[in-house]
Amino acid sequence: MSLDNAATKPHERMQAALGPDLIAVDALIRARMASKHAPRIPEVTAHLVEAGGKRVRPMLTLAAAKLCGYEGDAHHKLAATVEFIHTATLLHDDVVDESQKRRGRPTANLLWDNKSSVLVGDYLFARAFQLMVEPGNLRVLSILSNAAAVIAEGEVLQLSAAMNIATSEDTYLQVIRGKTAALFEAACEVGGVIAERPEAEVRALAVYGDGLGIAFQMADDLLDWGGSDGVIGKNTGDDFRERKLTLPVIRAIARADETERAFWQRTIEKGDQQEGDLDHALALLRRHGTLDETRSEAFGWSARAQEALTVLPDHPLRDMMHDLADYVVARLA
Template sequence: MGVVVPFEEKETGQARIEPLVGLTGADMERVNAMILSRTGSEVAMIPEVANHLISSGGKRLRPMLTLATATLCDYHGDGHVKLAASVEFMHTATLLHDDVVDESDMRRGKLAARMLWGNEASVLVGDFLLGQAFRMMVEVGSLRALDILSTAATVIAEGEVMQLAFAKNTETTEDEYLSVIRGKTAELFAAACEVGPVIANSSKAHAAACRSYGLNLGIAFQLIDDALDYGGVDSKLGKNTGDDFREGKITLPVVLSFRRGSEAERAFWRRTLQDGEIEDGDFEEARVIMRRHKALDDTIERAEHYAKMAKDALGLFPASAMKDALNEAVDFCVARAH
């Protein structure tokens, strides 16, 4: 607890996350100390549940982005540390809630909190973390930053509800799915990046650029996760491949495979994902169908498109080590699929 878990060395070509980790390292130590102090409670179950997930090896990419964009905009002060901790608490709360909604057994290679303490405790501790996040936002004293992050909390919840509406619906369109991940995943990336220039009193153009960077990075990040669930390796994922398939989640590789497939293949997706009738060998069959229709390749190609948009958004900023590190972080996130 309180230590940034370094990214594993991976076969990702020249793309590395270490420059971003290094440039934000000192501030991340302060963020981690803040996280540790704010999970304290006289109710013993609260720190137990919170620390189970917080200390389980998350990459802390989102709070790093808050620190990085504040530095990119020449911020001098301490507010970015509290906002970064707030962002991480928001993310952790959504994971606790997600596992209950999705009935997930595992999270980051460990038993999900709900499996150890129950659904009720997971939801309520998630609520506690959200409350602490908003307390820290208020302490920073930036009404605009509070507005950005509180709006993000609303949009994330909307994205979750939208995902429920599309759950197990094989007729989901690509546009509908992208709307879900913009809310569910990309919005927190966007907000995490936008509050940096806001507390630095940077220009509206700089704030918009950082938001665009975060939003597009978040979409690319989720699309790569979608592809990895069918084409990745367990040891690199921190979870089992096929979790999305077993949980009946409609992700972009499924959307593309369903649209491009034969009637027999569509019947396969309806049986497995819509009706939940999964038999031995079905996951391998799903991967065969996806390869047949290049669904994984095209999902990665779309991720690369959003990654380019993220990097283009930073074109407004002058050359610097932090700008280079942010660009390399985009490449690293996409390179996980190779």
């Protein structure tokens, strides 16, 4: 698949197929992010919501419901719920990471302040819970509320695992399930639940979302090292500078000799990074083959997501979801 050809991008085909539904969701988001008493809430929220994100997560909720034959409008509220949860986590993440840019624009915490970002994020979480209750489906409420808890747990786990070279692959997987895959999984699963599909199909949607989210995050982590080719550019190496333990590094540390381990202790645990350290770290990843291995892992999770779709009804949206799983790892080809 060519990433240069806009017509081949599955999320854009999905946007076109779900046009009226997305318009309804956008209207709902704008209505529910309003506040009569605190004008800063819509100001901060609009800054992020209107920054041009792909809205993949709410689209997955809409797509899952539609391919399962759902004909009501509760999926609009669930899609808006998913977007509010995602937006709230971005606001909180930017404060925790002390980020200055998000989607090419200054972050809310930079334009306003940390307190505003945290409190508006809390407001959006509250709005999300109001929305998820409205369809009156206890299972939907359970799925989405559990996802919100897993996301928060993943963020705390990432904080405690940061800068610790003893971090295991299992911990890494827990972190990316929390920070990314949990919401993908819930977004897909609730589409099948609201359509009242058989349990096998609901489970398949959950497995698809989980695999898609893990593949997406692994691809992102690998691209931070310049992809499987390890070609460092001006926008790569941020994870190393921020001393984050991602899969290529975790595996390289596990295979390190005494000298290599001392390097990782100095640069990751102690934060003593010098000129040339990024290039040396990259050389170690290449030496131990962990870039190629991470690429293979990402492709494996993408394939697992695609396999899950086979039990779902034949539908153009199912084909787009299949292609989306290809697209998130095609960046690594």
